[in-house]
Amino acid sequence: AAGVIQSPRHLIKEKRETATLKCYPIPRHDTVYWYQQGPGQDPQFLISFYEKMQSDKGSIPDRFSAQQFSDYHSELNMSSLELGDSALYFCASSEGTGEYLNTEAFFGQGTRLTVV
Amino acid sequence: QKEVEQDPGPLSVPEGAIVSLNCTYSNSAFQYFMWYRQYSRKGPELLMYTYSSGNKEDGRFTAQVDKSSKYISLFIRDSQPSDSATYLCAMSSFPSGGxxxxxxxxxxxxxxxx
Incomplete structure (x- = not known):
């Protein structure tokens, strides 16, 4: 079965550089969530999209932005990278059914970002 | 105080033991409860999904939700070395606005x- 695909799997950037992470949800899933997981920490919600519109926002820094495209894939753009941005970034997808969102979210394998 | 509290362990058990994992929460609006298993450097994998109170069983795994006590549990019977991982509880509220x-x-x- 198709799963959530994230790319790249690993990324090394220098401070103040820019990074773009990509997420391809499970087919027919129209909702995408982004999470950040620091070393030894639980995943922290960043932002979500439903039907290409931002649906919720969590602890996402102003230096980060994201969007969902017409094919439902999503990109997380991170600028002015800081050492503290080093983490695993997970994307999850679920199938929304209008007002009653199916909350079974399936995660990708994550992108490990290292800022040096 | 965090909305969801979970003992980070580590929890070490012998093969074949029954494992009990628990979470407590403070937000009474939570209606959906999930358990994820995460192996090192991998994405969380959905194990169990429960709506509202009650029990749900799937093979060696049983999830329990007690909304009156704001307490959820995951039981693993006949634990195996392959069960060694980090177990994350997760929950969400009934969506307002979808x-x-x-x-x-x-x-x-x-x-x-x-």
């Missing part, structure tokens, strides 16, 4: 030794 997000516990690291 959208919601998962709130995670800190994760409990489980080690099952032969």
């Amino acid at each position: 959208y919601n997000k998962l709130i995670f516990g800190a994760g409990t690291r489980l080690a099952v030794h032969p």
Whole structure:
């Protein structure tokens, strides 16, 4: 079965550089969530999209932005990278059914970002 | 205080033992409860999904939700070394306006030794 695909799997950037992470949800899933997981920490919600519109926002820094495209894939753009941005970034997808969102979210394998 | 509390462990048990993992929460609006298993450097894998109170069983795994006590549990019977992973509880509220997000516990690291 198709799963959530994230790319790249690993990324090394220098401070103040820019990074773009990509997420391809499970087919027919129209909702995408982004999470950040620091070393030894639980995943922290960043932002979500439903039907290409931002649906919720969590602890996402102003230096980060994201969007969902017409094919439902999503990109997380991170600028002015800081050492503290080093983490695993997970994307999850679920199938929304209008007002009653199916909350079974399936995660990708994550992108490990290292800022040096 | 975090919305979801989970003992990070580590929890070490012998093979074949029954494992009990728990989370407590403070937000009474939570209606959906999930358990994820995460192996090192991998994405969380959905194990169990429960709506509202009650029990749900799937093979060696049983999830329990007690909304009156704001307490959820995951039981693993006949634990195997392959069950060694971090177990994350997650929950969300009934969506108002159609959208919601998962709130995670800190994760409990489980080690099952032969």
